[in-house]
Amino acid sequence: MSRQHIISLLLENEAGALSRVSGLFSARAYNIESLTVAPTQDPSLSRLTLVTVGSEETIEQIKKQLNKLVDVVKLIDLSESFSLERELALIKVKKTDAIVNKVEALSKDSSAHITDETDGYLIIELAGEKPWLDDLLLSLTDDILEIVRSGVIGLSRGERALSL
Amino acid sequence: MELSGGEIVIQSLKDEGVEYVFGYPGGCVLHIYDAIFKQDAVQHVLVRHEQGATHAADGYARSSGKPGVVLVTSGPGATNAVTGIATAFMDSIPMVIITGQVPRPVIGTDAFQEVDTVGITRPCVKHNFLVKNVSDIAETMKKAFFIATSGRPGPVVVDIPKDITDPNIKVPYSYPEDVSMRSYQPTVSGDIGQTRKAVKLIQEAKRPVIYSGGGVILGEASEELRTLCHTLQFPVTQTLMGLGAFPGTDPQSMGMLGMHGTYEANMAMHDSDLIIAIGARFDDRVTGKIAEFCPHAKIIHIDVDPASISKTITVDVPIVGQVKPILLDMLAQIEGLGETFDRARIADWWNKIEEWRAVDCMAYDMNSGTIKPQYVIEQLYKVTKGEAFVTSDVGQHQMFAAQFYPFDKPRRWINSGGLGTMGFGLPAAMGVKFAHPEANVACVTGEGSIQMCLQELSTMLQYDTPVKVINLNNGFLGMVRQWQEFTYKRRYSHSYLEALPDFKKLAEAYGHVGMQITKKEDVEPALREAFAMKDRTVFLDFLTDTEENVYPMIESGKAHNDMVMAPSSKYKKGSS
Ligand SMILES: Cc1ncc(C[n+]2csc(CCOP(=O)(O)OP(=O)(O)O)c2C)c(N)n1
Ligand SMILES: [Mg+2]
Numbered sequence: 001m002s003r004q005h006i007i008s009l010l011l012e013n014e015a016g017a018l019s020r021v022s023g024l025f026s027a028r029a030y031n032i033e034s035l036t037v038a039p040t041q042d043p044s045l046s047r048l049t050l051v052t053v054g055s056e057e058t059i060e061q062i063k064k065q066l067n068k069l070v071d072v073v074k075l076i077d078l079s080e081s082f083s084l085e086r087e088l089a090l091i092k093v094k095k096t097d098a099i100v101n102k103v104e105a106l107s108k109d110s111s112a113h114i115t116d117e118t119d120g121y122l123i124i125e126l127a128g129e130k131p132w133l134d135d136l137l138l139s140l141t142d143d144i145l146e147i148v149r150s151g152v153i154g155l156s157r158g159e160r161a162l163s164l
Numbered sequence: 165m166e167l168s169g170g171e172i173v174i175q176s177l178k179d180e181g182v183e184y185v186f187g188y189p190g191g192c193v194l195h196i197y198d199a200i201f202k203q204d205a206v207q208h209v210l211v212r213h214e215q216g217a218t219h220a221a222d223g224y225a226r227s228s229g230k231p232g233v234v235l236v237t238s239g240p241g242a243t244n245a246v247t248g249i250a251t252a253f254m255d256s257i258p259m260v261i262i263t264g265q266v267p268r269p270v271i272g273t274d275a276f277q278e279v280d281t282v283g284i285t286r287p288c289v290k291h292n293f294l295v296k297n298v299s300d301i302a303e304t305m306k307k308a309f310f311i312a313t314s315g316r317p318g319p320v321v322v323d324i325p326k327d328i329t330d331p332n333i334k335v336p337y338s339y340p341e342d343v344s345m346r347s348y349q350p351t352v353s354g355d356i357g358q359t360r361k362a363v364k365l366i367q368e369a370k371r372p373v374i375y376s377g378g379g380v381i382l383g384e385a386s387e388e389l390r391t392l393c394h395t396l397q398f399p400v401t402q403t404l405m406g407l408g409a410f411p412g413t414d415p416q417s418m419g420m421l422g423m424h425g426t427y428e429a430n431m432a433m434h435d436s437d438l439i440i441a442i443g444a445r446f447d448d449r450v451t452g453k454i455a456e457f458c459p460h461a462k463i464i465h466i467d468v469d470p471a472s473i474s475k476t477i478t479v480d481v482p483i484v485g486q487v488k489p490i491l492l493d494m495l496a497q498i499e500g501l502g503e504t505f506d507r508a509r510i511a512d513w514w515n516k517i518e519e520w521r522a523v524d525c526m527a528y529d530m531n532s533g534t535i536k537p538q539y540v541i542e543q544l545y546k547v548t549k550g551e552a553f554v555t556s557d558v559g560q561h562q563m564f565a566a567q568f569y570p571f572d573k574p575r576r577w578i579n580s581g582g583l584g585t586m587g588f589g590l591p592a593a594m595g596v597k598f599a600h601p602e603a604n605v606a607c608v609t610g611e612g613s614i615q616m617c618l619q620e621l622s623t624m625l626q627y628d629t630p631v632k633v634i635n636l637n638n639g640f641l642g643m644v645r646q647w648q649e650f651t652y653k654r655r656y657s658h659s660y661l662e663a664l665p666d667f668k669k670l671a672e673a674y675g676h677v678g679m680q681i682t683k684k685e686d687v688e689p690a691l692r693e694a695f696a697m698k699d700r701t702v703f704l705d706f707l708t709d710t711e712e713n714v715y716p717m718i719e720s721g722k723a724h725n726d727m728v729m730a731p732s733s734k735y736k737k738g739s740s
Contacts, residue, residue: 012347015294016282027287057474064471070291070311073347164346 004033005059006078006085006154008162009048009066013039017071021048024069030054030062034087034151045073047162049153051130076162078154085154087133089126090115092146099124099143106136121145167337169298169329170195171202173262176305178205179339182233184224184598185209186217190237191277192264195329209598209627212619214241216591218248219617222257223595226578227553229384231258231312232595238264239277242323243284247585249319250288254582255405256382258317260308261285265294267327281323290318298328299335306340315350316469317382354466354485354493362440362464362481363497367505369438371460371513372398375421378405378581379443379467383487386410386574389442392491395498397507399517401429403444404566405581412570413550418517419570422450423718424563427525427727427735428517430716433458434724435516441465443487446477447582456723466490525716526567527732534709535684537561537636541568544606544634547691552604553578553596557589557613560642561634563714565608587616590633594620597629604632604695611637611664611705621674624701632694633703635667638710646713650728671703680705 011017018037025032030052037048052062059077066072078085093099095117103124106112110132116123126133130152137144156162167175173196177185186209189197200208211217214236221232232252236245242263252259266275282294291311295304301324308320366372374396380389386409393400393416400410401421410417419426421433433439439461444450451457457477465472465479466487473482483490498505528538541564544552554569555578556562562579571577578596580588593607614635624631644659671678677700681690687706694702715730729735 016286019283020286023286057478061471061475064473068469068471070345070348 002053002055003059004051004053004079006083006152007050007052007063007066008076008078008154010040010073010162010164011037011046011048012071012073013044013046014071017046018048020069020071021050021066024065025052028065030058034149036151036153045164049151051152073164074162076156078156081156081160082158083154083156085129085152086127087130087152088150089133089137090148091124091126091137091140091144093122093124093140093143094145095120095122165337166334168195168199168331168334169301169324170199170331172298172301172335172337173305173324173329174199174203174206175337176302176339177233178203180305180309182206182231185233185235186211186220186224186595187235188214188217188237188241190241190264192238192266192326193235193241195326195331196235196262196264196324198331208235209623211591211623213617214244215248215587216617216620216623218245218259218261219251219585219588219591220595220598220620221259222248222252222588223555223578223592224599225252225257225259225595226592227575227596228599229575230599231260231309234259234261236261236263237277238266238281239279242279242281246284246288247587249285249321251580251583251585251588252319253288253290255378255580256317257319258312259319260305260312261319261321263321263323265323265325268296268325269327271325281321285321288319289321292321292323294323295325295328298333301328302337302339303343306343307345310343310345311348352468352485354483354490356493358481358483359490359493359497362483363494365438365462365464365481366396366440366498367501370509371432371436372396372438372440372510373432373436374398374400374440374442375403375433375444376400376406376409376442377403377444379445379487380406380409381443381574383443383468385443385488385491388488388491388495392495392498395495398440398510399432399514401425401432403447403450403581404579406444407566407577408571408574411572413572417570418521420566422447423452424567424714424716425718427523427716427729427733428520430718430724430727431520432517436461439463441467441479442491443467445472446475448476451477452718453721453723458724523729523733523735525729525733525735527730527734528712529732532709533684535681535687535706537564537638537706537708537712538568539684540634540636540687540706540708541565541608543688543691544608545569547688547695548604548606552576552606553593553600555579555589555592555596555605555607557607557609557616558584558586558643559610559613560638560646560712560714561608561610561613561636563643564636567714586613589613590617590631591620593631594624594627594629597631598627606632606634608634608636610642611635611639611661611667612641618670621671621676621701621703625675628699630697630699630701633671633701635703635705636708637664637667637705638708638712639664640710642712643714645711649711649713650717650719667703667705671701676701676703678703678705680707682707
């Protein structure tokens with residue numbers, strides 16, 4: 001059975017390290033739903049988070065192949081632990097009362113808010129778990145003029161940490 | 165000591181103990197070549213094509229266990245080397261390939277002879293580096309050798325921009341004693357608990373098979389494998405890459421398995437209740453149809469690469485680590501069992517295997533008036549007393565060599581198993597000769613393959629590396645023709661080679677000895693004559709039967725017990 005996994009890596013912050021990871025996925029025909037990468041507090045290390053879908057066997061292979069890359073320092077499958085995940089989306093919409101009301105209602109129990117208003121256009125910032133975000137964006141499809149999503153990031157909760 | 169970048173490259177090789185560099189010069193490596201000129205510790209071998217350099221370094225590595233080293237220029241030098249790099253990668257051969265790159269200021273501008281070498285080679289190297297500073301060269305070289313030779317070995321590319329090899333810019337040099345990399349820790353020792361589980365299965369097995377591969381040779385564990393096999397008295401089959409790790413002439417050997425493996429090996433795999441896979445990776449040419457692979461067997465898998473475990477075939481007891489200590493560990497446990505380890509329990513199994521063996525699956529028509537390729541290999545075996553280093557190209561001749569020349573020692577059989585690179589054999593043979601100047605080296609090839617790196621005959625004359633080229637000339641891209649015979653109703657689409665050169669004259673034109681053999685009775689005398697010419701390269705062009713096939717054959721997508729058998733074998737349909 002196929003399932004979605006969020007895999008986080010600590011990667012040497014070297015030119016080409018990212019292409020080793022993305023190249024692995026294309027060469028071995030693995031799925032990749034999102035991928036995000038940025039340096040950590042230690043400038044020699046980047047943290048890369050990717051979302052992939054596959055059977056248990058495929059996910060096992062993906063993790064082994066990732067670990068085999070010389071630039072990968074450490075790896076964690078966030079889906080295997082009690083973890084917290086977030087994705088950020090920015091959407092541009094035309095300002096209408098309906099939209100403003102909707103965002104206001106949302107802001108009561110989520111982080112959704114209007115972050116910019118220019119010439120009658122709004123940028124709305126939405127951050128939350130991917131499934132929540134997917135549903136919400138679906139309900140806004142007709143209003144969305146432009147969208148950008150960050151891809152999923154995540155941390156395991158409690159003491160467990162992906163660090164050296 | 166202050167050295168320029170170019171000098172550092174060469175000094176690093178020297179400090180790494182490198183004897184030979186196989187290479188070809190060009191603009192971006194001229195500073196490095198100048199550094200080569202000024203010393204004589206590291207010998208440079210000037211090939212005729214960069215592909216030849218990589219295969220020669222590869223043959224050197226496979227036959228000696230030491231890393232092979234290549235030096236080529238940027239752009240076309242690097243792209244010409246790619247086939248050889250991929251060949252080494254697929255067979256896990258330790259190599260370091262130094263490629264020149266355009267100067268840093270022009271990288272990314274489509275400069276003359278610029279290609280993204282790191283990008284092009286990324287999917288077919290264990291790792292690669294673009295060196296950005298002259299002060300990083302020594303450490304990068306050390307890392308390259310460390311990565312290439314440790315864990316599961318493989319090729320490493322070091323791409324060096326020309327400007328950091330400038331003779332006028334000198335920096336302090338010291339070669340690191342060792343390197344540690346936080347992201348690469350290859351030495352893992354097998355889990356003792358897993359070994360215990362394996363030994364338990366071994367104790368209970370009634371129809372065991374030891375399936376060993378190239379990893380045993382790479383892991384220098386042939387001795388341990390032999391002891392283990394002899395202690396257990398289990399039947400042994402070896403992959404194309406593993407031949408020689410266990411002696412091919414040993415009574416316990418069932419020969420090779422897989423697509424052109426023996427009847428007994430494949431049938432035993434199919435009926436087995438325990439497979440002990442050692443340094444083998446369940447390649448598709450070995451497994452055949454995955455869904456019907458060893459349907460009754462539990463599987464133990466020993467491998468240094470965790471990613472090889474359960475990649476295509478799910479295994480029951482994986483043991484990840486260096487083969488040698490794991491085998492020693494297993495042996496100690498089995499010896500500890502003493503008399504309680506019962507060998508009589510597999511007597512029936514051996515009887516069954518003997519029945520399969522009696523089918524004589526590789527029998528060929530010995531009365532044929534033509535020169536049968538199998539016959540040539542048998543005579544080669546006889547004349548060299550089974551002790552030659554044999555390289556091969558890719559095709560039917562490769563399979564005939566693997567089937568009819570039983571290797572009793574590791575590192576004697578040198579072929580491109582994973583990538584199946586035509587053109588590998590001749591330069592590889594030259595590389596073997598550099599590692600073993602006194603040994604008999606034969607290159608078994610076909611008239612198709614030999615023309616893919618033929619130009620190295622010139623290098624072989626220059627460096628005096630006498631090799632015997634055994635050209636099994638069937639006038640066909642034989643392996644292609646065989647597939648067309650079996651699966652395309654004999655529609656021989658572009659597998660016939662017209663207008664072949666006169667190989668005898670060609671060899672002579674290159675300054676070597678050429679012979680053409682057209683009669684069966686001349687085969688053995690010609691081989692004797694050729695091998696008697698110790699210090700000459702002799703090209704023996706055997707005009708063989710044009711449409712002989714390699715048997716047995718498991719057609720792709722079929723299971724181990726579904727083989728096409730040789731017409732000359734004693735196999736009767738339904739007799740198994
Ligand atoms: C570089 C390369 N191109 C194509 C192939 C596909 N191929 C595999 S065997 C073969 C025929 C080889 O012919 P020859 O060298 O004459 O050997 P034979 O099979 O006749 O013994 C070909 C074309 C290959 N393995 N390598
Ligand atoms: Mg041929």
